[in-house]
Amino acid sequence: MTPHRKKLIEVALPLDAINKESAREKSIRHGHPSTLHLWWARRPLATCRAVLFASLVDDPSNDLPEEEAKVERDRLFGILEDLVKWENSNDENVLGRARVEIMRSTGNNPPPVLDPFCGGGSIPLEAQRLGLEAHGSDLNPVAVLITKALIEIPSKFVGQPPINPEARGNIGNEGNWRGAKGLAEDVRYYGKWMRDEAQKRIGHLYPKGPNGEFVIAWIWARTVRCLNPACGAKMPLVRSFWLSKKQGKKAWIEPVVDREKKSFRFEVRTGEGLSPDGTVNRQGATCIVCNTAVPFSYVRAEGKADRMGQQLMAVVAEGQRERVYLAPNEDHAAVAGKAKP
Numbered sequence: 576m577t578p579h580r581k582k583l584i585e586v587a588l589p590l591d592a593i594n595k596e597s598a599r600e601k602s603i604r605h606g607h608p609s610t611l612h613l614w615w616a617r618r619p620l621a622t623c624r625a626v627l628f629a630s631l632v633d634d635p636s637n638d639l640p641e642e643e644a645k646v647e648r649d650r651l652f653g654i655l656e657d658l659v660k661w662e663n664s665n666d667e668n669v670l671g672r673a674r675v676e677i678m679r680s681t682g683n684n685p686p687p688v689l690d691p692f693c694g695g696g697s698i699p700l701e702a703q704r705l706g707l708e709a710h711g712s713d714l715n716p717v718a719v720l721i722t723k724a725l726i727e728i729p730s731k732f733v734g735q736p737p738i739n740p741e742a743r744g745n746i747g748n749e750g751n752w753r754g755a756k757g758l759a760e761d762v763r764y765y766g767k768w769m770r771d772e773a774q775k776r777i778g779h780l781y782p783k784g785p786n787g788e789f790v791i792a793w794i795w796a797r798t799v800r801c802l803n804p805a806c807g808a809k810m811p812l813v814r815s816f817w818l819s820k821k822q823g824k825k826a827w828i829e830p831v832v833d834r835e836k837k838s839f840r841f842e843v844r845t846g847e848g849l850s851p852d853g854t855v856n857r858q859g860a861t862c863i864v865c866n867t868a869v870p871f872s873y874v875r876a877e878g879k880a881d882r883m884g885q886q887l888m889a890v891v892a893e894g895q896r897e898r899v900y901l902a903p904n905e906d907h908a909a910v911a912g913k914a915k916p
């Protein structure tokens with residue numbers, strides 16, 4: 576039996592460098608798989624890359640006395656620290672040095688990597704980057720699709736030129752399609768085409784904010800008619816009126832109630848202050864106009880009878896490098912009624 580050889584991961588890791596790069600990845604907005612499709616439990620690529628490398632590369636203490644092993648381990652740490660940097664993700668020089676170490680520790684025959692719970696595909700992607708045969712599976716078909724798009728489809732188009740008409744007409748650009756660059760060019764071209772078409776066909780259903788802001792979300796409340804016959808307001812069912820609790824960027828929806836007219840409207844408030852309590856809790860709902868307690872049994876019955884309504888409470892738009900929260904306006908509410916799915 577081959578004696579057990581300790582791997583680097585069993586002895587030591589440059590954790591500070593790995594943690595720092597893993598945390599940094601969260602703010603990368605361009606070229607990261609998280610921008611391809613949202614996956615809620617995605618592991619940072621830097622961590623996956625480091626763990627794969629350190630699980631395959633031998634710790635030097637297998638062959639060297641501790642003093643010399645430490646020097647050699649520091650050299651491997653240097654490779655690992657370069658390897659986890661986002662900027663080096665496609666640096667053939669850095670990747671090449673890592674691949675040499677993996678080959679050396681595995682007798683030029685590295686094992687294939689299988690991640691049976693691959694989620695967003697971070698582990699198979701990093702295995703592939705390190706030159707390893709990579710496999711993944713997942714119970715969730717969305718995860719399977721994301722992983723296919725990351726590791727299976729691009730590898731089928733390696734070195735191939737794009738096929739879109741614009742690129743084909745670009746004479747003199749042949750032969751410059753290393754890796755999946757040709758496929759990426761097509762994805763960009765046809766992605767833009769799809770976005771432009773969508774804009775043409777349904778763009779009118781997505782009005783901009785008052786200063787031309789691009790709207791990213793519309794926050795609605797379900798409503799039911801208040802049980803109190805003397806009130807009868809279309810009461811909103813809202814768990815929380817908070818829009819943002821971030822320090823320095825607090826924003827909330829403020830219901831402004833006119834008890835005489837039994838009506839209300841919503842405003843958006845920012846700055847210091849507190850959002851009012853929501854109108855729904857574990858016990859039931861409360862009418863925002865007359866404070867009558869309304870049991871869930873009534874709310875459910877109204878829903879089943881198809882008597883629930885909805886009211887727009889706020890609009891979330893993209894401002895200058897931050898979200899802006901806007902009070903609802905008539906255009907935004909009216910356009911939702913026009914859309915015919």
Ligand SMILES: C[S@@+](CC[C@H](N)C(=O)[O-])C[C@H]1O[C@@H](n2cnc3c(N)ncnc32)[C@H](O)[C@@H]1O
Binds near residue numbers: 616618692712715
């Ligand atoms: C923590 S996530 C994996 C995250 C992944 N490493 C990444 O970086 O995106 C766990 C995954 O296990 C999958 N899963 C849970 N139970 C499973 C099962 N019985 N068979 C296959 N996949 C399963 C889930 O669908 C989920 O995608």
